[in-house]
Amino acid sequence: MSMGDASDSEPVNNAEAEVTPPTSKRRRKKSMVWEHFTVEAVAGGCTRACCKLCKQTFAYSSGSKIAGTSHLKRHITLGSCPKLKDQERKHLALTSGTKNDGDTTDLPTKRRYRYSGYANAAFDQDRSCNNLAKMIIVHDYPLHIVEQPAFISFVESLQPRFRMVDVNTIQQEVLTVYQSEKVNLLQVFSSCMPGRISLTVGLWMTNQTLGYISLAGQFIDTDWKLHRRMLNFMLVSSPHSENALSEAIGVSLLDWNMKDRLFTITLDNDCSSHDIYSANLRDHLSNKNALMLKGQLFVVRCYAHLLNVVAHDVIASIHGIIYNIRESIKFVKASLAREERFAEIALQREIPSSKTLSLDIMTQWNTTYLMLLAASEYKQVFTDLETCDDNYNEAPSPDDWKKVEVVCVFLKLLYDSANAVMAAAEPTANIFFHEAWKIQVELTNATLSEDPVVSEIAIEMHEKFDKYWKDCSLVLSIAVVMDPRFKMKLIEFSFSKIYGADAAKYVKVVDDSVHELYQEYTTQPLPLTPAYAEQGEPSNFTANGNENNNRLPSTPISTGDGLLDFDIYLSEMSVNHSTKSELDQYLEESLVPRIQEFDILNWWKLNTIKYPTLSKMARDILAIPVSMVGTGSSIFGSGTGSRVLDEYHSSLPPETAQALFCAKDWLQYLPTMVEPPPSSNAIVKMEI
Structure with missing residues (x-):
């Protein structure tokens, strides 16, 4: 009681x-x-x-x-x-x-x-079994949890009437959940996706020679909300092969009724093979899909992957020094007496730092950067500790600390850029141009430094970053042109910093590409959904509320001021004068003020009637996933390269592995499954 x-x-x-x-x-x-x-x-x-x-x-x-x-x-x-x-x-x-x-x-x-x-609360065996399958999917529990005695006892204590199922039955239930959610998602795609879809492609290796390709689709719906959904998790014999990848993409597009709606694909492959990789993919897929702008935007490299690769290269350039710093921090934290002694020396030296020494997670380069940043402020304390403690001999030298400081400057560039991307309320494609061109300028200038330590690190970083810039600057530039706060003006400004006297030539390339892409949207528009057609149709009413039948009156109405001929002249001018295109009108209008709360998708939603064709183009461009890292996930982790499937998932039948991975992604958008992520949730959760 x-x-x-x-x-x-x-x-x-x-x-x-x-x-x-x-x-x-x-x-x-x-x-x-x-x-x-x-x-x-x-x-x-x-x-x-x-x-x-x-x-x-x-x-x-x-x-x-x-x-x-x-x-x-x-x-x-x-x-x-x-x-x-x-x-x-x-x-x-x-x-x-x-x-x-x-x-x-x-x-x-x-x-x-x-x-x-x-x-x-009345007991239902089938409903309970379905919820059990969803629990296993969402929380990555192994299927054989249903045979674990402790779990069985726990369930019996809650509901003695539930008949625990075996592994085969729960596996079938997982497949049932997958099929049900797939049907729901197909309905969403057919009713809420008016434009094209862009894909992200991830590679998963197993402990065998086989691997998996994961495909996720990103699009902007009829209400101008951004979404990303897992589409397929497919077993392939050679995941790094262009043929296997193009085949997987083709099968996926056909499976989801999107064979004519592919816009771009985003990869995280090594930059050295990007040119060949991109060309082969275009060749394989161009026969089945109408690629926009002759395929120049088709293959996009993941920006997060670039940051990770460059950061790890920078860290590797001083790996010996970082090892000493790690060992030094371990030594200090090994006992309370040493920590107190360290703090006492810092107090005597009057070091104002409020940073706390901490060890890094070697797979997350941001923690290494923060470890170095804190340790460098206590460099003199480490030196003093070495003189007064015979057991400690790992203190870096003054030259070592100088290299650490230089490395921290470069890592800060990458660190700030990664945080800016992750903090974006909407991870639309336009936000990446700002980050990329600023780093490009900084690294270009650093390669000219007279300090050999600075120039040596900068040259190595710039080599990879410059390759990315050449590969992806066009898609990044076109995306930022679709931002009404910048348009072509930011292109002109930033290119003058990067290219100097040659800037005009590169600006023209972007301007010509934007106009060419716009022409493709005017001549080959995608079929409109009813909801979108309503937004895009000319209004039957003018701004003052009078009905507009889109034709001139047969007899001009005199205004009574003796300017009847003038009225006729104006009418003839309005008929004969060829109006400017939506794109030119958009580019010539004043820039929208830059405010922190600006919502680019909402701006285009409000201006869809004004720019019916250009808004279709903007919808597809802004939906390009320049980063493969989803909202709420960390760029700093190891999840942007080829990932390794654990032994358990590698042993599952391919259809079960796909059901688990895809259904987990889909179920997270159901409010009954998982609480929504923090306010930075930009990939909107679509209830289906």
């Missing part, structure tokens, strides 16, 4: 056949059980709880002893009450196939939610 149950009741002293549980001015019965029971007084000063529906009675109090309410709850929730079970059966028959949690009409509306909570 719980304390709460005991406080819910008071002795019943009257002898009425049936009474409502007494109410105190200070305390009221809080248990919802009392919506279904009344209290009857019986002989000997005892009371019994009577079910309002089936009239069965249960012991409640005997003198001063209270029996509690647990047994009463079981009567309601476990389906023991025959009347309640019958009501629930009728209720389910009325509401089957809907999501309404409504209740039977004979209960007061005020109590409907409470009652439905009890009624929906």
